Amino acid sequence: MTDVRQRTSPLEWEYAPAPEARDIVKFQERYGLFIGGELVEPRSKEWFPTISPATEEQLAEVALAGAEDVDAAVGAARNAFENGWSTLRPAERAKYLYRIARLLQERSRELAVAESLNGGKPIKESRDVDVPLAAAHFFYYAGWADKLEYAFPNRRPAPLGVAGQIIPWNFPLLMLAWKIAPALAAGNTVVLKPAETTPLTALIFADVCRQAELPAGVVNIITGDGSTGAHLVRHRGLDKIAFTGSTEVGKAIQRELAGTGTRLTLELGGKAANIVFDDCALDQAIEGIVNGIYFNQGHVCCAGSRLLVQEPIAELLIAKLKRRLETLRLGDPLDKNTDIGAINSRAQLERIRELVASGEEEGAEIYQPPCVLPEKGYWFAPTVFTNVAQSYRIAQEEIFGPVLSVLTFRTPDEAIEKANNTAYGLSAGVWTEKGSRILCMAQRLRAGVVWANTFNRFDPASPFGGYKESGFGREGGRHGLEPYLRFEE
Numbered sequence: 001m002t003d004v005r006q007r008t009s010p011l012e013w014e015y016a017p018a019p020e021a022r023d024i025v026k027f028q029e030r031y032g033l034f035i036g037g038e039l040v041e042p043r044s045k046e047w048f049p050t051i052s053p054a055t056e057e058q059l060a061e062v063a064l065a066g067a068e069d070v071d072a073a074v075g076a077a078r079n080a081f082e083n084g085w086s087t088l089r090p091a092e093r094a095k096y097l098y099r100i101a102r103l104l105q106e107r108s109r110e111l112a113v114a115e116s117l118n119g120g121k122p123i124k125e126s127r128d129v130d131v132p133l134a135a136a137h138f139f140y141y142a143g144w145a146d147k148l149e150y151a152f153p154n155r156r157p158a159p160l161g162v163a164g165q166i167i168p169w170n171f172p173l174l175m176l177a178w179k180i181a182p183a184l185a186a187g188n189t190v191v192l193k194p195a196e197t198t199p200l201t202a203l204i205f206a207d208v209c210r211q212a213e214l215p216a217g218v219v220n221i222i223t224g225d226g227s228t229g230a231h232l233v234r235h236r237g238l239d240k241i242a243f244t245g246s247t248e249v250g251k252a253i254q255r256e257l258a259g260t261g262t263r264l265t266l267e268l269g270g271k272a273a274n275i276v277f278d279d280c281a282l283d284q285a286i287e288g289i290v291n292g293i294y295f296n297q298g299h300v301c302c303a304g305s306r307l308l309v310q311e312p313i314a315e316l317l318i319a320k321l322k323r324r325l326e327t328l329r330l331g332d333p334l335d336k337n338t339d340i341g342a343i344n345s346r347a348q349l350e351r352i353r354e355l356v357a358s359g360e361e362e363g364a365e366i367y368q369p370p371c372v373l374p375e376k377g378y379w380f381a382p383t384v385f386t387n388v389a390q391s392y393r394i395a396q397e398e399i400f401g402p403v404l405s406v407l408t409f410r411t412p413d414e415a416i417e418k419a420n421n422t423a424y425g426l427s428a429g430v431w432t433e434k435g436s437r438i439l440c441m442a443q444r445l446r447a448g449v450v451w452a453n454t455f456n457r458f459d460p461a462s463p464f465g466g467y468k469e470s471g472f473g474r475e476g477g478r479h480g481l482e483p484y485l486r487f488e489e
C-alpha cells in the first residue's frame with residue numbers, strides 16, 4: 001500500500017505494507033443469474049460492470065435481471081418449494097445449512113478478499129467480522145431447523161413458501177446470511193437480489209450452494225439494479241418480501257405491497273445515539289466511539305453517528321478522540337493494517353460530501369485528521385463535527401459515512417430526550433460504570449438494540465431490528481425465524 005497519510009505525530013508507527021494475497025480469488029469475466037441451480041444468461045440480455053471502489057478497476061461483468069428473469073427465478077423457487085424442500089425432513093434441511101456454514105469457513109479467505117475488493121471495506125473487517133458472522137448465522141439457524149416446535153411451543157409452525165429478499169451493499173455476504181439462513185431453516189425457498197455495487201460474494205455463494213449440493217431452485221440469486229428489486233417486489237408469486245436498505249425505498253415497497261397479503265419485513269436506516277456519561281472508562285469509550293462510527297467507513301445502519309457527551313468530560317473526550325483519529329490508517333482495503341477503506345460508490349461519496357457541506361454551512365465545526373486520500377477510487381477522511389445543534393441535518397439525517405456529530409448533555413433525562421429525538425430507532429450505546437444507569441437508560445431508549453460499554457457487537461442468537469422509520473421485523477435469534485413461518489391452527 002502506498003503510504004497515504006502524512007505522519008504528524010512522533011509517536012506514530014511507520015507501518016510497512018501488509019497486503020492480503022489478491023490472487024486467492026479468481027473472478028469469472030462474466031456471471032449469469034443463479035436460477036434453478038445454475039448460472040444462466042439473462043433473458044434481458046443486459047449486463048453491467050462491477051468495480052473495485054478503491055481503484056475503479058472493473059472486476060467482472062454481471063447480469064442485469066429484468067422482469068422475465070425475476071419471473072423465472074420465482075418460478076424456480078416455487079418449484080423447489082413444492083417439489084421437495086418444504087416436505088424434506090427438517091433434520092435433512094439442517095444438514096444443508098451446516099454444509100453451507102462449513103463451506104463458508106473453508107472458503108473464508110477467498111470470500112473476505114472478494115468482499116473487500118468489491119465493496120471497499122478493510123480486509124481485517126471482512127476477514128474478522130463479515131465472513132465469520134455469516135458462517136455463524138448458518139450454523140445457528142441449522143440448529144433451529146429441526147426444533148421449530150420448540151422455538152414456538154404450542155403452535156404449529158409451517159413455512160410460508162417463496163421469499164423475495166433484497167439486500168444493501170454495506171455487508172453484502174452478511175446480509176445475505178441474515179436473509180437466507182432463517183428462511184431456509186424454516187423451510188422456505190428464496191430469490192435474493194444483492195445490491196448493484198456488490199454482487200460478487202453473492203455469486204460466490206451461489207457456487208457454495210452448488211458445492212453443498214443444495215437442491216436446485218432453493219436459493220436463486222438475481223443480480224441487477226433498483227429496477228430488478230422493483231420487479232421482484234411487484235411479482236405476485238411471492239409469499240414474503242424481506243428488505244434491508246434505505247427508509248425511502250422501504251416506504252415505497254410497503255406502499256406497493258399494501259393490501260396484497262404478501263408478508264413484509266423492513267430493516268431500514270438509523271441515526272444512533274452513542275451516549276457517554278462522565279463516569280465512564282474514558283479510553284474504552286474512545287475506542288467504542290471510533291468503532292461505532294468509523295467501522296466499515298460508517299456504512300452501518302446501526303452506526304453510532306450521534307455522539308452525546310456529558311458536559312463535564314466533553315472537552316477532554318473530544319481532544320482524546322481527535323488524537324485517536326490521527327492514528328487511523330486510511331487506504332488499500334486489502335492491506336491488513338488498514339482501518340478505513342474506500343467509500344462504496346461514487347454516488348455514496350457524493351451523498352456524504354453534500355451532507356458534510358450542509359454541516360459546515362449550518363455552523364458546525366469540522367475536524368479531519370491530516371490525511372492524504374488516494375487519487376483513484378472513492379475516499380472520505382474520518383470526520384468529526386462539534387458544536388452541532390439538534391436541528392442540523394447532520395444531526396437528523398443518516399450520513400452513512402465516516403462522519404460523527406457531537407452533541408452534549410447535562411442530565412440523563414436530557415440525554416434520553418436528545419437520543420430519542422430522531423425519526424429512527426435502530427440502535428444506541430451507553431457508556432457508564434453504573435449498572436443501574438445502564439438498565440434505566442436501556443429501558444427508556446427507543447432503539448431495537450442498546451449496547452452498554454461496547455458498540456457494534458453482533459451475534460446470531462441475538463435479534464436485531466428497529467422502531468419507527470428504522471423498520472419492523474427482527475432478524476437473528478429465535479425471533480428471526482418468525483417472519484418466515486405461518487402458524488397452523
Ligand code: NAP
Binds near residue numbers: 247249250270471
Ligand atoms: P437502497 O437504495 O434502499 O438499496 C437497498 C436495496 O434495495 C438494493 O439492493 C437496491 O438495489 C434495492 N432497491 C433500490 N431501489 C429499489 C426499489 N425501488 N424496489 C426494490 N428494491 C430496490 O439502500 P442503499 O443505499 O443500497 O443502502 C443503504 C441504506 O440501507 C441505509 O439507509 C442503511 O441504513 C440501510 N441499511 C439498513 C440495515 C438494517 O439492518 N436496518 C442494514 C444495512 C443497511 P440497487 O443496489 O441495485 O440500487
Ligand code: MG
Binds near residue numbers: 226
Ligand atoms: Mg440504490
